[in-house]
Amino acid sequence: MKKKIPPLAPPQRLLLGPGPSAVPRRVLEALALPTIGHLDPCYLEIMDETRSLLRQVMCTSNELTLAIPGTGSAGMEASIANLVEPGDRVLVGVNGVFGGRIAEMARRHGAEVETIEVPWGETIPIDRIEGALARGRGFKLVALVHAETSTGAHQQIEEVGDIVHRGGALLLVDAVTSLAGMEVRTDDWGIDALFSATQKCLSCPPGLSPVSFSGRAVEALERRKHPVRSWYLDLSLINSYWGASRTYHHTAPINMTYALREALVLVLEEGLEQRFGRHQFHHRMLRAGLEAMGLAWIPARTLTTLNAVEVPEGIDDARVRRRLLEEHQIEIGAGLGPFSSRAWRIGLMGASSSAENVMTLLAALEEILRGEGHPLEVGVACAAAKEIPGQGAAGPR
Amino acid sequence: MKKKIPPLAPPQRLLLGPGPSAVPRRVLEALALPTIGHLDPCYLEIMDETRSLLRQVMCTSNELTLAIPGTGSAGMEASIANLVEPGDRVLVGVNGVFGGRIAEMARRHGAEVETIEVPWGETIPIDRIEGALARGRGFKLVALVHAETSTGAHQQIEEVGDIVHRGGALLLVDAVTSLAGMEVRTDDWGIDALFSATQKCLSCPPGLSPVSFSGRAVEALERRKHPVRSWYLDLSLINSYWGASRTYHHTAPINMTYALREALVLVLEEGLEQRFGRHQFHHRMLRAGLEAMGLAWIPARTLTTLNAVEVPEGIDDARVRRRLLEEHQIEIGAGLGPFSSRAWRIGLMGASSSAENVMTLLAALEEILRGEGHPLEVGVACAAAKEIPGQGAAGPR
Numbered sequence: 001m002k003k004k005i006p007p008l009a010p011p012q013r014l015l016l017g018p019g020p021s022a023v024p025r026r027v028l029e030a031l032a033l034p035t036i037g038h039l040d041p042c043y044l045e046i047m048d049e050t051r052s053l054l055r056q057v058m059c060t061s062n063e064l065t066l067a068i069p070g071t072g073s074a075g076m077e078a079s080i081a082n083l084v085e086p087g088d089r090v091l092v093g094v095n096g097v098f099g100g101r102i103a104e105m106a107r108r109h110g111a112e113v114e115t116i117e118v119p120w121g122e123t124i125p126i127d128r129i130e131g132a133l134a135r136g137r138g139f140k141l142v143a144l145v146h147a148e149t150s151t152g153a154h155q156q157i158e159e160v161g162d163i164v165h166r167g168g169a170l171l172l173v174d175a176v177t178s179l180a181g182m183e184v185r186t187d188d189w190g191i192d193a194l195f196s197a198t199q200k201c202l203s204c205p206p207g208l209s210p211v212s213f214s215g216r217a218v219e220a221l222e223r224r225k226h227p228v229r230s231w232y233l234d235l236s237l238i239n240s241y242w243g244a245s246r247t248y249h250h251t252a253p254i255n256m257t258y259a260l261r262e263a264l265v266l267v268l269e270e271g272l273e274q275r276f277g278r279h280q281f282h283h284r285m286l287r288a289g290l291e292a293m294g295l296a297w298i299p300a301r302t303l304t305t306l307n308a309v310e311v312p313e314g315i316d317d318a319r320v321r322r323r324l325l326e327e328h329q330i331e332i333g334a335g336l337g338p339f340s341s342r343a344w345r346i347g348l349m350g351a352s353s354s355a356e357n358v359m360t361l362l363a364a365l366e367e368i369l370r371g372e373g374h375p376l377e378v379g380v381a382c383a384a385a386k387e388i389p390g391q392g393a394a395g396p397r
Numbered sequence: 398m399k400k401k402i403p404p405l406a407p408p409q410r411l412l413l414g415p416g417p418s419a420v421p422r423r424v425l426e427a428l429a430l431p432t433i434g435h436l437d438p439c440y441l442e443i444m445d446e447t448r449s450l451l452r453q454v455m456c457t458s459n460e461l462t463l464a465i466p467g468t469g470s471a472g473m474e475a476s477i478a479n480l481v482e483p484g485d486r487v488l489v490g491v492n493g494v495f496g497g498r499i500a501e502m503a504r505r506h507g508a509e510v511e512t513i514e515v516p517w518g519e520t521i522p523i524d525r526i527e528g529a530l531a532r533g534r535g536f537k538l539v540a541l542v543h544a545e546t547s548t549g550a551h552q553q554i555e556e557v558g559d560i561v562h563r564g565g566a567l568l569l570v571d572a573v574t575s576l577a578g579m580e581v582r583t584d585d586w587g588i589d590a591l592f593s594a595t596q597k598c599l600s601c602p603p604g605l606s607p608v609s610f611s612g613r614a615v616e617a618l619e620r621r622k623h624p625v626r627s628w629y630l631d632l633s634l635i636n637s638y639w640g641a642s643r644t645y646h647h648t649a650p651i652n653m654t655y656a657l658r659e660a661l662v663l664v665l666e667e668g669l670e671q672r673f674g675r676h677q678f679h680h681r682m683l684r685a686g687l688e689a690m691g692l693a694w695i696p697a698r699t700l701t702t703l704n705a706v707e708v709p710e711g712i713d714d715a716r717v718r719r720r721l722l723e724e725h726q727i728e729i730g731a732g733l734g735p736f737s738s739r740a741w742r743i744g745l746m747g748a749s750s751s752a753e754n755v756m757t758l759l760a761a762l763e764e765i766l767r768g769e770g771h772p773l774e775v776g777v778a779c780a781a782a783k784e785i786p787g788q789g790a791a792g793p794r
Contacts, residue, residue: 004666005446005450005662005665005666008427008430008443008655008658008659009430010430010431010433010439010440010443010655011433011439012431013433013434013437015432015433017434019648020432020433020434020435020648020651022432023431023432028429028431028432028652029429030405031428031429031652032425032426032428032429033405033406033407034407034408034409034410034420034425035407035412035417035419035420035425035596035602035603036407036408036410036412036417036728037410037412037414037417037728038417038603040410040722040728041722042407042408043407046405046407069467069468069471069604070466070467070471070629070647071466071647071648071649071650072647072648073629073646073647074466074467074629074647077627081627101628104628105628107624108624108625108626108627108628109626197648199432199648199651205432205650205651205652205653206432206435206648206649206651207604207650207652207653227504227505228505229505229506229626229627230474230478230505230626230627230629230630231470231474231498231501231502231505232467232470232471232473232474232627232630233627233629248733249470250467250468250469250470250471251416251417251468251469251594251596252468252603253468253602253603253604253653254417254596254602254603255425255428255602255604256602256604256650256653258405258407261405262405265402268402269401269402325437325438331434331437336645
């Protein structure tokens with residue numbers, strides 16, 4: 001039975017895709033700290049610290065703020081499953097993969113779903129949300145994707161909370177690719193349910209999904225007539241474990257919680273405003289460089305954390321990405337759905353957002369595109385990026 | 398905004414509770430290897446290796462063998478959610494917390510649930526399963542807990558598969574606390590859906606749940622009339638990511654997969670038979686020691702991986718556990734439900750199952766019990782443990 005299996009040796013990649021992003025050394029070190037029990041008093045204290053740090057990063061005082069024990073889609077489903085009961089009416093903005101996923105999940109949890117659909121890359125016009133609510137259909141929930149990871153589109157949220165509340169509904173927001181990289185003001189914007197993921201702008205490995213529910217959303221949980229269809233994602237049960245009673249629900253992903261706590265500490269050590277500025281600056285550098293190479297931006301209203309550009313005419317998308325990975329150890333993302341083979345998605349998230357990374361990518365991409373026959377002057381991309389005023393700060397290591 | 402938060406410093410505990418168990422250094426080192434992308438060719442290869450290693454440890458050739466991105470209860474719910482459609486009849490053996498949890502989950506996924514209930518600590522008699530099936534109620538699924546973590550009871554599974562299949566049903570087995578510590582022969586025993594967790598006898602941090610579905614169970618998935626109620630736990634979607642098409646479903650918990658792969662390698666390097674023998678031997682040592690102290694075993698048919706004993710008359714359960722933790726850094730588990738304050742649950746799982754750990758616990762517990770006024774001769778527990786013939790092997794470090 002004894003056999004020798006080769007040791008695990010994953011390569012050191014430069015992670016500039018739609019996630020995971022680069023994980024700082026301090027976060028990996030936290031991940032490998034000694035495992036303790038999920039009811040150990042020391043672990044319970046780490047949970048308390050983690051939820052307090054999460055509240056700061058999410059700009060909320062919501063009591064129900066915690067990390068769902070699964071990846072980002074688990075937080076998405078927990079948010080929906082707990083707010084939706086069979087027959088509830090839900091309005092979903094769909095402008096990419098993740099709006100569509102929210103709609104699909106809401107249907108599985110018994111909702112009657114109405115969608116506002118716009119072409120991929122665009123954002124949902126606020127007046128269409130107002131219009132749908134005004135038609136008086138009694139929506140319980142309105143769901144929007146703040147940062148559409150499939151298209152790089154940046155949805156306006158700041159004024160939507162009031163509109164949704166006047167319409168008698170709750171506001172659910174997907175902040176997977178924005179939290180800790182761009183402004184997300186949970187309380188000020190009137191967001192009732194927010195979910196995110198660890199492997200994007202928090203620069204922690206994937207495996208946990210931070211969520212936060214407002215007092216209004218918690219009241220909706222308490223008024224439920226039917227049990228949540230998923231036991232594992234039942235927030236009332238999960239919150240009993242995170243809360244004062246410490247009622248056992250699941251064995252928490254202990255080491256992942258260590259890593260998340262450390263990632264949150266790094267965010268707050270840098271400062272939120274500083275961090276958003278860093279993401280903004282490196283996005284502008286990247287944009288100057290890519291546009292100098294003739295690459296067109298896809299969304300009119302773009303994220304600074306995830307950048308979607310068109311693959312130039314005549315260039316083989318998959319071949320370029322493969323060469324970036326094999327020759328330069330750089331990962332960027334492919335297009336999804338209608339953007340398959342037509343878009344590249346370049347993430348500058350968390351620790352991945354640095355001037356050095358922008359320059360490394362621009363130089364490598366330029367070299368490969370020239371090799372693939374795309375007409376480019378040598379050095380044009382890096383030169384354009386360097387002209388952006390301001391200074392690039394390195395992210396946490 | 399910049400603040401100084403104290404560094405994370407979890408204590409080094411001796412984990413002898415119901416999980417997590419001690420995590421070997423090699424597994425923690427694997428956990429902290431560089432994060433790569435969830436669609437990186439190197440990561441896809443690691444997934445393939447992991448599922449191949451899982452098949453060996455689960456004694457199965459099932460194609461659908463993978464790790465659910467959540468803790469053990471996520472694997473439990475995935476197994477149920479995918480096999481149950483609204484109105485399906487499900488038979489569940491309930492002799493502790495986890496049988497009860499299976500029944501609750503099956504109800505949430507729309508099943509009509511019938512339970513066979515026996516007192517906690519006992520196991521489900523096979524003739525009662527046969528009887529329920531013979532009454533011709535058209536059960537689709539029979540669910541049993543091989544290793545009931547709340548009571549230490551060891552359910553007989555080996556002959557149940559044939560009985561269940563003759564009754565036209567599928568067999569679902571909870572092997573959370575047995576897999577890789579005791580014999581679990583998925584194919585030979587006719588198990589159609591098996592789930593486990595990483596933090597028990599696999600000695601990996603919590604966060605993933607290995608599952609395996611037989612060809613029969615996969616046919617049931619393919620014949621479904623309704624979508625699975627949980628999108629996140631939809632095995633057909635998850636399997637498309639693990640399978641040849643590599644269709645994106647969720648961002649895999651990359652670093653946890655590294656750790657699981659390393660933990661599985663350690664299991665196979667030791668050898669399954671050798672490992673089961675190690676768990677058996679240390680269980681016998683522990684039992685001799687605890688019985689010499691006058692502690693009574695709870696289940697008649699006991700697991701070797703998790704040992705449930707009665708708290709002696711007049712002893713304050715919580716106080717003893719607190720002293721073990723604070724004075725000796727040893728974690729053992731409390732009783733749950735009807736065993737609350739009345740039982741201790743002592744895990745000797747994976748790397749935690751060693752002669753040194755048994756002796757350390759016996760000496761510490763004896764010292765504390767004497768201090769608490771329990772009449773005991775000094776050294777009686779360790780002396781009894783040492784008399785067990787055979788030799789204790791250390792688990793992987």
